[in-house]
Amino acid sequence: MASKKQREILLDPLFENNPITVQVLGICSALAVTVKLMPAVVMALSVMVVLGFSNVIISLIRNYIPMRIRIIVQLVVIASLVILVDLFLKAFAYDVSKQLSVFVGLIITNCIVMGRLEAFAMDNKPWASFLDGIGNGAGYGLILIIVAFFRELFGSGTLFNIKVIPDWFYQHGYMDNGMMLMPAMALITVGIIIWVQRSLMPGLTEKE
Amino acid sequence: MELLNIFIKSIFIENMIFAFFLGMCSYLAVSKKVKTSVGLGVAVIFVLGITVPINFLLNKYLLQPGALKWLHPSLADVDLSFLTFIMFIAVIASMVQLVEMFVERFAPALYASLGIFLPLIAVNCAILGGSLFMQQKGFTHLSEAFVYGLGSGIGWLLAIVFLAAIREKIAYSNVPAPLRGLGIAFIITGLMAIGFLAFMGIKI
Numbered sequence: 435m436a437s438k439k440q441r442e443i444l445l446d447p448l449f450e451n452n453p454i455t456v457q458v459l460g461i462c463s464a465l466a467v468t469v470k471l472m473p474a475v476v477m478a479l480s481v482m483v484v485l486g487f488s489n490v491i492i493s494l495i496r497n498y499i500p501m502r503i504r505i506i507v508q509l510v511v512i513a514s515l516v517i518l519v520d521l522f523l524k525a526f527a528y529d530v531s532k533q534l535s536v537f538v539g540l541i542i543t544n545c546i547v548m549g550r551l552e553a554f555a556m557d558n559k560p561w562a563s564f565l566d567g568i569g570n571g572a573g574y575g576l577i578l579i580i581v582a583f584f585r586e587l588f589g590s591g592t593l594f595n596i597k598v599i600p601d602w603f604y605q606h607g608y609m610d611n612g613m614m615l616m617p618a619m620a621l622i623t624v625g626i627i628i629w630v631q632r633s634l635m636p637g638l639t640e641k642e
Numbered sequence: 643m644e645l646l647n648i649f650i651k652s653i654f655i656e657n658m659i660f661a662f663f664l665g666m667c668s669y670l671a672v673s674k675k676v677k678t679s680v681g682l683g684v685a686v687i688f689v690l691g692i693t694v695p696i697n698f699l700l701n702k703y704l705l706q707p708g709a710l711k712w713l714h715p716s717l718a719d720v721d722l723s724f725l726t727f728i729m730f731i732a733v734i735a736s737m738v739q740l741v742e743m744f745v746e747r748f749a750p751a752l753y754a755s756l757g758i759f760l761p762l763i764a765v766n767c768a769i770l771g772g773s774l775f776m777q778q779k780g781f782t783h784l785s786e787a788f789v790y791g792l793g794s795g796i797g798w799l800l801a802i803v804f805l806a807a808i809r810e811k812i813a814y815s816n817v818p819a820p821l822r823g824l825g826i827a828f829i830i831t832g833l834m835a836i837g838f839l840a841f842m843g844i845k846i
Contacts, residue, residue, distance in 0.1 A: 459667060461666040461670070465666075466662050466663050505735065509731050509735060510728065513731050516727055517724060535778065536771065536775060539726070539774050540664070540767050542727055542731055543731070543767045544767065616836070617660060617661050617662070618832045618836045620832075621663070621828050625825050628820075629820050629825050632819075632821070632825065636819075
């Protein structure tokens with residue numbers, strides 16, 4: 435069903451063209467929600483939904499948008515979708531939406547959404563744009579979930595709030611690293627992910 | 643005293659970048675030279691200083707549950723808070739347009755060096771984040787919102803200028819190839835954030 439090119443559009447952003455580590459888009463609101471896995475997963479899904487559907491909508495009306503006011507049009511589309519996601523979360527996952535607080539709203543100004551609209555949806559067909567949106571959302575979510583995994587595991591010794599580090603460890607002097615819960619460690623974790631990724635894919639290394 | 647407290651807190655303790663990671667995109671992209679980063683930082687201070695108070699008024703007299711009471715007592719039950727995101731982003735986008743025209747007219751050199759990043763302030767998370775945090779903190783007076791916006795902007799300026807200064811120096815260092823550029827910028831920011839942890843708990 436999916437041709438080779440479509441598969442590329444969908445899978446490319448996961449690693450080789452990852453929005454966070456390669457395109458440097460959408461780091462803004464992302465890292466603050468990575469203290470625990472649960473909010474990170476919800477955030478990743480929200481961004482995927484917003485990105486996929488805003489790409490489709492903009493792609494559908496791309497020939498009718500006057501160039502000069504396209505930023506405003508894009509913002510209105512994104513903001514409406516984010517309001518829907520926000521209300522949905524408040525209705526069905528109230529606790530998580532409380533934890534995410536302002537960061538759901540900040541999806542609007544997440545550069546990755548605007549970036550993909552500008553770079554892809556403005557001159558591609560709706561179905562391809564949808565795949566591009568879902569792919570980029572997934573690539574973004576992947577980094578978010580990796581960061582959250584390490585921060586929750588080493589910071590609180592849990593995953594999805596379930597204890598995974600056995601009591602035996604604690605009895606022999608193991609301690610949770612409270613430092614992982616600090617914002618600083620999210621940045622350093624991303625730095626390390628970039629390091630690992632670029633060591634594995636030397637083509638991505640920046641020339642100075 | 644309360645105002646000074648909000649000011650210091652928003653610059654050092656609740657720093658937009660080091661505590662909430664807001665505005666990271668332009669922070670990473672424009673921090674290669676100190677001069678451009680100062681320009682962008684000043685623009686962010688300016689936009690935050692204008693939009694946070696405007697959005698404060700908007701929130702108080704239009705969006706809050708029961709905010710329309712001043713118009714007519716029968717409107718006391720109206721809750722327009724679901725319009726928050728759209729109203730805030732509209733104010734921000736128009737203000738950024740204004741700043742852009744202003745800079746283009748009076749500082750063409752700065753305009754040329756900021757390039758694409760000036761219009762991108764509209765989608766800088768720090769700006770919308772400032773307004774959303776302002777709404778969440780429930781300030782009661784306009785001056786508090788103004789001071790908060792200003793302080794957040796100054797905190798952002800500090801962070802980007804620090805990073806730019808370090809990156810100018812690091813160009814001469816032998817960084818491992820895969821870490822060059824983006825990777826090392828993240829790690830430097832992380833280390834600076836640890837430094838800023840020292841301010842935690844300060845209260846005036």
